[in-house]
Amino acid sequence: MRKAIERSLAGATLAYLRRHGAARTLLMRAAARRGHALVLCYHRVAPIERADAAITPVAPDRFAEQMRALRSAGDIVPLGHLVSGAPGGDRPRFAVTFDDDDPCHVRYVLPILRDLGIPATFFLSGRALHGLGAYWWTLIERSVADVGLVETCRRVGRQASTLKELVHKCRMADAAPRLSPPDTASIMPPEEICALADAGMTIGFHTIHHAALPLLDDEQLGAALADGRQALADTAGSPIELFAYPYGRSDARTAAAVRKAGFGAAFTTRNGAMTCRTDPFLIGRWQPGSADATEFLAEAAVRLAVPSPLAAAPQKATPSSHPIRCPRAESAVGQVNPG
Numbered sequence: 001m002r003k004a005i006e007r008s009l010a011g012a013t014l015a016y017l018r019r020h021g022a023a024r025t026l027l028m029r030a031a032a033r034r035g036h037a038l039v040l041c042y043h044r045v046a047p048i049e050r051a052d053a054a055i056t057p058v059a060p061d062r063f064a065e066q067m068r069a070l071r072s073a074g075d076i077v078p079l080g081h082l083v084s085g086a087p088g089g090d091r092p093r094f095a096v097t098f099d100d101d102d103p104c105h106v107r108y109v110l111p112i113l114r115d116l117g118i119p120a121t122f123f124l125s126g127r128a129l130h131g132l133g134a135y136w137w138t139l140i141e142r143s144v145a146d147v148g149l150v151e152t153c154r155r156v157g158r159q160a161s162t163l164k165e166l167v168h169k170c171r172m173a174d175a176a177p178r179l180s181p182p183d184t185a186s187i188m189p190p191e192e193i194c195a196l197a198d199a200g201m202t203i204g205f206h207t208i209h210h211a212a213l214p215l216l217d218d219e220q221l222g223a224a225l226a227d228g229r230q231a232l233a234d235t236a237g238s239p240i241e242l243f244a245y246p247y248g249r250s251d252a253r254t255a256a257a258v259r260k261a262g263f264g265a266a267f268t269t270r271n272g273a274m275t276c277r278t279d280p281f282l283i284g285r286w287q288p289g290s291a292d293a294t295e296f297l298a299e300a301a302v303r304l305a306v307p308s309p310l311a312a313a314p315q316k317a318t319p320s321s322h323p324i325r326c327p328r329a330e331s332a333v334g335q336v337n338p339g
């Protein structure tokens, strides 16, 4: 019952914010003054060619519309500015990120970012640097296109009535099915990693094999965080300091391992704003999907106002050691109502 009421209230709030641009602005500016910032996460921006893709793409025109809307609502800054504690002002601050070695990043995203002058961070595996082809979900997608869903289900040993359900079942079981032949056409080649870096984009790390890190033992976890990081840095021409968890999945042990590996910050896919109280190794990101500009800004205002759940900094993290500075008002509020 309580969740139903909360959903109803959230729906009413969004409906109101869709209709009232001034209210969106007020809500965003109030959140910005409390030190909140919002990190966005995209996976695939590409023309929508089929309804049952493994990852539903955002159409390039819609992505451009969202970026223009975001730029009108606040400042889109490099992700490093948010984690370094660079002070903000009244205007809301946003950072834009992309996950995975998807060639669509260069084909469709980069021209839009360049055109609009927007900085972004790309969390890459660098799979092509190691002779590896597409991620497992792309192989499933290709297999379904080639031999059909029923045969693909038989090959991976799982039952599903849609491609999305099959991908979901494989992900939940962390079963990275080995389908052949390796698909090298669907993975970002080294020269495209260079193109992103040369365009001034930040390159972060996403692990080579894209395993769900909480499922790995300590030795495997250490290897996943180390293997391929230097090769990616060498290709990008700069150190790799930011990390995004594969599937957004993390826990206290994996966050501690990422910190120990020398990264500066790490990102999940938990919804909600980044605040001065956010653990820098469990920073949430919002995945906007294909919302139109009005819906997008209404949701962005709500996400910016509400901190990401389950991402409060551990008690031992003191304000002085935290990379995200607290405005005075936020510190005072935080004493009464943490999180």
Ligand SMILES: [Zn+2]
Pocket: 099, 100, 206, 210, 245, 246, 247
């Ligand atoms: Zn990923």
